[in-house]
Amino acid sequence: MSGAVLILLGLILANPAAADTAPAQALDPPAVTIRNLSPAPPPPSPSMHPDVILLDAQGRIAPANGTPLSLRKSCGACHDVEFIEKNNYHAQAGLDEQSDAGRAPSGRPWDTGPGIFGRFDPFLGRALTPPGEEPLDLGSADWIRLFAARHVGGGPAERSRSHGGILGSPPAGVADPDGPSLDDKTGERTTWDWKKSGTVELNCLLCHLRRPDNMQRIRAIQRGEFAWASTAILTGTGLAVPREEGYAWNTERIPPDGAVSATTLGLGHARSDNCRQCHGRACRCTDPVVFQGGRDNWQAEASGSVFSPGRMSQSGMNLAGKESLSSPWDIHAERLLSCNQCHYAPNNPAYDRGGLAGPGVRHLAFDARRARESEYLFRPDHNLVKGDTAQGTVGRRFFGTMRDCRDCHRAEETHEFLPFPKTHFAALECTACHVPRLFPPTRRVTDWTMLEPDRKPRVEHAGVQGAVDDPLSLLTGQVPALLPRRAADESVRLEPQLLHTAWYWVAGEPPRPVRLRDLERALFDGDRYHGDVLAALDRDRDGSLSHDELVLDTPARVEAVVRRLQALGYRTPRIAGEIQPFTVAHGVGHPDSAQRDCAACHGPAGRMCQPHPLAEAAPAGAPPQPVADAGLMLPGPIVPTPAGGLALRPQRCPAGFYVMGAQRLHWMDWLGILALAGTLGGVVLHSGLRAFVALRRKRAGGAA
């Protein structure tokens, strides 16, 4: 302390003098000359992968020719890329499960498939136009660009849904069915130039690169430079550089033979960080978790999944009661599991359970016959085993193939404290108790019936007080709704669900969603709301629409927009409302944070008996219904709340499952109560009479 004071004094005394005499004479103190200042870093784990020769689509050295990288050729030199792309629901995205419009499992009359290619996404509000239909909302090229951030390439980004061949190469003599496209700026129908853009091939590097430059990949696709997407993802490695148009190779770092080492590329197995690029970007591995809303983070925004080993108490989020939240975001991430240890490639010899032989052969506990490593590496099956959730609608034939809780955990060993363990295990998904509260704010409402001034839908989020994008908003967390759902194997169990309610305009017969572009034209007049709309919605007559006024909550207000849409040529425009459940399957915390309070369910205040809020404000009309392919079973009606919103009110508390302490009175209870009441009444009557008689006799006796 005194030393510091002295130094300070010295500084004060020395400085003016120094300023007078030699201004730039400040000496740097000599640095420490010790050579081994820090411990030696651990040696990097070596890569077994041979050098990769960067080839283009014609099989030439891509850097030497300045042509876009083709992974089909480069990776395909050793791996069966064709097989990988075909057996890959991430790439197919429902292309291999296409049906006629309206026959898809979702039941929406315009859906043509169960995946993001063909299944309407109310988060985005735009629908893939069924082949040959008018008016065009999303053509193939438009879809590729819009879904750049969510689709890995291959499948519908490479092949035509009409003829199965490569996009832009229609059979001879036929007009290109994939040509129609909507011009972003004018909204005019144009024809896409596939020759110029190329196609987006399956991007192996998105999942197998240590540091993929996904932003550049998305940028390339969004700019329509489809063929460059595989090259763009290498920008982060310094091997490729973005240009005005396309990308340039950094030939200084690439030898003339185009061979680049796996270490330079950062090639390896798919890590959780790779999955996180699309599935919940809320976290990187050990960094503090910071939630960011928006489309980049759509999976966390929808299903609340944060797969991070960090403790919640040490995250960058403003969580309610944060200090006591010592559990990691996901205990499995903390226990070193990566995504692909549960969602593995089915023919991975290390994880393969011998599924084909297994069920049929009872005398075997383990079947050692499986793909050899070389076979697996040549043809790894990329239909990764998956769970069974309300939202995971693509690749239905793979539902429930993954290693689930019970494949690893012996729940019976650790639940001695739980009464009726088997009953609980049979009725409940493990997550029902092990994810009692979810802290990432999730989207609860997307209302496309009326647009905000910035042309965005009205959205509501659950689990947050204040704006979702404001880092200072308090994240209160939410208790998911515990609802019965019929799984693919026909079993019905109570699962935690996050319910997303969406409203949007449909019109015509068969119904098609009203195009966003047309809706904007209907609602807006230049930069302002159209006069008719304004007149109908402006409750306070101040000449502008505040956020609270942007709800079509009365038939008259609905009618005002209906008339505007009719004026644009839409026939019978009407509001469709739907509920998309998102099953909570991740975010399992430390066992200490699991639900252990029996009364949370076993009581009239239990979570299965209470009304579950769906929306704070809702457009007028019929209540929304769950989408058909979710398997959700609503335990009661959807009713308006006094505040003008909607809530799910369980009618048969609790949803057809017997929950001790939470059920309503049965008629036999009433019978019993009647018997008790009768007895009580009889006793009261009898004793009253006795007392009365005794009193009278006493009085009579006294008088005598």
Place this chain on the structure above:
Amino acid sequence: MRRRCAIVFAALGPLWLASSPGCSGNARPLDDPGRHVRPRLTPTDHRGLFAGLTFSDGPSVTRACLRCHPQAARDFMRTSHWLWLGEPELVPGHQEPMRIGKRNLINNFCISTESNWKKCTMCHAGYGWKDASFDFEKEELVDCLVCHDRSGSYAKGDYGLPSEGVDLLAAARSVGRPGRDNCGVCHFAGGGGDAVKHGDLDGTLARPVERLDVHMGRRDFACTECHRAERHAIRGRMISVSTTQGNNVACTDCHAPEPHRSERLNAHVDAVACQTCHLPEVARVTPTKVAWDWSTAGRDVPGADPHHYLKIKGSFVYQRGLVPEYRWFNGRVGRYLKGDPVALDGVTPLNPPQGDIADPDARIWPFKVHRGKQPADLRYRTLLVPKTVPPDGYWVTFDWDRSLRLGSAASGIPYSGEFGFAETEMVWNLSHMIAPKDRALQCTDCHGEESRMNFAALGYPGDPADMGGRKTRRMLRPAAGDKGVLP
């Protein structure tokens, strides 16, 4: 008979209750460390006990103490706090047992007490240790106050004498059980300033928050709760001055050896010290010194940050939030002794922890590593001791040669006249600043791709979470009988 039936009957109910599973959830009874903490005795109030006495100097206070505590000084004078020497011990690599301690060892901070008593013995619990001729048998030279003063006004100066102007009577009246600040006067400030030496001991522990140290913060432990004293012999040892086991304070003094509810965590305790996970980082508030380069000393650098450079001492590196380094440690260390050879090119470890992956007694411990560069004799290839303190030491003269000659005379290390600087390394095993359990390390801190653990350096073929630990891989050699502890 009937009555007996009835008794059996009545007992059934409670029996059921007792036998029914999980009245208390699935929490199996864990250890109850609190019951090992001894209740504190209320110290005698000394305020009225010195009527009519005046104290002219330190020894006069001690004489007053001894009137009622006649054995105290004798007891104390047997301890290393007084002697600055331990019991005879066999230092690895040396043939004869010898007594080592602050009195005769070389470190890579201020290097040695020999010839530098003036400043070093400010932290000796005695009065007037001026040179090698100090009388260790003189009871009145024991400084009772430095540990027992509770007024906070007592301070020591050169040679361990009370500082100018200290009110000895007030200090004497205040005496009581030593508090954290009493120990901290020396142990927080080791190395010449707050937090410099240990990393896990600094002034923030005088009034720590729970997050900083769960024992002192949440439970308000004093140092003596763990470092219990038996007739002034205080438990505990530091590997900077002692090479053997014994007299240790251990977590298991209070905690069960396998205290976790998780089986997997308990499986770690064979190979990992408690501190490794429960000390995520040290020097959490005040930076600690991790490197000291004497070779750059002696230059005039006006305005240099004293945490980076001091003319009298050279260049430093300080670090806050220091992530420890991890090594195998079986409780013993080697020790560089005066006259031992030093590597002029490489790094000479002054107290290398003993044990390796095959040693069943060794566990992975967290260490603060202090890297130094200090004077060495180029011809004899030994470390040298400079005299640094005034009036004729290096801090005044900035003359290495002269300082080393003076140091050589005091320490007996021959000095050829050719000196240079050699790199050395000292380690400090860490045990304080234990964080609350919800801040302990988690799996991913050590295992997986972003590990803080250098498993290759520890002798593992790979991450033991993937490749198996030393037990599963059958890497342990049979336990050795000899621990090197002398009877």
Place this chain on the structure above:
Amino acid sequence: MSQPMQKVRFYTPYERLWHWVQAVAVAVLAATGFYLSFPPAEGGEGFRAAVHVHNAFAAVLIANAGLALFYNLASGLIRRYVPTASDLFSQGVRHARYYMFGIFRGEPHPFDRTPEKRLLPLQKVTYFAILNLLLPLMVVTGALRFIAGHRPEWADAFGGLPLLATLHRFGAWLFVAFLVLHIYMTTTGRTLLANLKTMLTGYGERECSREEKP
């Protein structure tokens, strides 16, 4: 009041112990059962504790009933509990008439209770029904619910937990109704508290009976 009174031992100590253990068990079961059926919103540990108390006292009740059954069977005293045809009809009607009319007119009790014939006709009928119908119903449904924790298929064989639970609660209502009636009937003795005293001390007063002085 013309007859002299005599002190007679009605209940052996075991019989009294049995009665009161049963009384406490039924009361606790009814109370905890009610709590479990209609728990307060903030349950938590209280709920868990109530489950265990309920289970424990169910065990007490079953064991107590079983031992009593053995005691009555072995001693042959069980015959006292078996209603005869006359209990159901002529005597029963006489008994009921007393409660409906005689008791108000101050008529003497039509039956003279002796230690050997201590149960009145309607009492016999009621107890017979409770012991053979209600108690087994409660025990079986309760036990199945308890065992369902480990063998849910057994409960399913009996219609599943929802039915068992409903039946169990229905029985509980009846049990409580019985309890009310039972306690009230104790006041219809010679004095209001006479029967209660007898069950506590074992001794009751009875008139020197007509049989003894024909």
